[in-house]
Amino acid sequence: MANVKIPYHKIITTLMLSALYTAGIGLFFYVKLLGTEEIILIKQSSRFVIVPLSMAIGFCISLVIGIAELLVFEKWTKYSFLKFVLYKYGLIITTIILGEISLFIIFENKNEPIENVLNDLPNFIKSDTFIAVFIYLLVFSIALNIWAAATEYLEPAAILDSLxxxxxxxxxxxxxxxxxxxxxxxxxxxxxxxxxxxxxxxxxxxxxxxxxxxxxxxxxxxxxxxxxxxxxxxxxxxxxxxxxxxxxxxxxxxxxxxxxxxxxxxxxxxxxxxxxxxxxxxxxxxxxxxxxxxxxxxxxxxxxxxxxxxxxxxxxxxxxxxxxxxxxxxxxxxxxxxxxxxxxxxxxxxxxxxxxx
Missing domain, CATH: 3.30.70.1230 (Nucleotide cyclase, GGDEF domain)
Incomplete structure (x- = not known):
């Protein structure tokens, strides 16, 4: 792995997409979720933590996906189209789910013993909040992948000039x-x-x-x-x-x-x-x-x-x-x-x- 040289422009693109991913999940929690039933039940004094914490988890998710994009996905291109898509998005979905679970455990553990938090985990996974965040991050991941693929064929300046x-x-x-x-x-x-x-x-x-x-x-x-x-x-x-x-x-x-x-x-x-x-x-x-x-x-x-x-x-x-x-x-x-x-x-x-x- 030490001998792998990652192209400079791909590192810059990955960092830019990570920043967008982090901002996107923070905005989602701020705009969409602060009024839902699950968030309303959170203690008033703890609500301000949810946005920065979600952004931190979002950054971790994007970092894992970004590293996979640079070091793993390129090697998988030798597989058939169906196998590549299953492997790639299987990894992305798994990362998103683990990120959501981590966010829930870290946040809830501020107020509840870890045993109670783990007992509530199945209910969280079945909740509207979990599903909403999962769908949003999956669609957002696909959108960023489309943008990244577009910039591989048309440089960003050309895309912006066209827009x-x-x-x-x-x-x-x-x-x-x-x-x-x-x-x-x-x-x-x-x-x-x-x-x-x-x-x-x-x-x-x-x-x-x-x-x-x-x-x-x-x-x-x-x-x-x-x-x-x-x-x-x-x-x-x-x-x-x-x-x-x-x-x-x-x-x-x-x-x-x-x-x-x-x-x-x-x-x-x-x-x-x-x-x-x-x-x-x-x-x-x-x-x-x-x-x-x-x-x-x-x-x-x-x-x-x-x-x-x-x-x-x-x-x-x-x-x-x-x-x-x-x-x-x-x-x-x-x-x-x-x-x-x-x-x-x-x-x-x-x-x-x-x-x-």
Missing amino acids: VGRYKQPKEEILTFIFIDLKSSTRLAEKLGHKTYSQLVDECFALLTDCLYQHKANLYQFVGDEAVLFWQSDYASKTAAPINLYFDFCRAIEHKKQHFLATFGEVPHFRAAIHEGTVTVTVIKSMKKCIVYHGDVLNTCARIMSLCSQYNVDILVSKNIKKWSSTHKKYEIALADKVVLRGKEQETELYTIRRNS
Whole structure:
């Protein structure tokens, strides 16, 4: 268990969901249960304890479920769908029931001997309060699971933008894009076979996702073995986040070099292209809504990426990126060439970047 490395973003998501779970059970007791018959019978002097105590128990429940989500449920995905659902929600239901029983025993034991409390336990389990809390926490657990699953496919920012209708009308923004692509992908796919190759790409993108959260990048899309990320250009220029992300990603792969050699026989290498400019952001309405980015920036960045192999470099950036990246002293910038990109009339200056030792 000590060798298990939990992705940073999953830890943050679990903590956020635990906070929501804790707040949710506290709110439920405060709003829904303070007027029920069982709660009215509680001594007036003890009523104020029920909400914080319920939140403490709720936090413990969420912590158990959260740890299971990080360390157990992922291993159960190899089971059949029905078996996975039975195991997962069986554990969640058991945790909720034990949490409710613990809340009852701790609270009642303040006023009654433990023998009396245990004798009253069967009546509590059959009470409306127990059933109401159980149904609420089970539904709330399912809702949070749906939210967590949604954020795995659509990042939280995209979900919020969709809810508030931010891009209902096309909007222009100045963004910085980075394209990150696996080198020699065709050769690797033929050598490893599609299933093992997919596992390789999946492990690499798991490392990239950690870097994505660390450098506050926005994910536009994964296309095969290529990832497209972006930032608001103001933030990118101040922090050099796109360049930092690329080199940190390469370093993360290097740290797992022995694992990749043992598992796949090779260490993957990625190349990158970075460019910035004005794009139009809008929502495409088809079978599902998608936020899309239109503009020459993406086409240019893709063409710059295609030149990395020609110049035998791992990263190429445009002149726009060179202007602000040169102010960050930990990088060396060098002119690679001036070329006329396909579809353009004027020359484009391309630069390579190397991190100082």
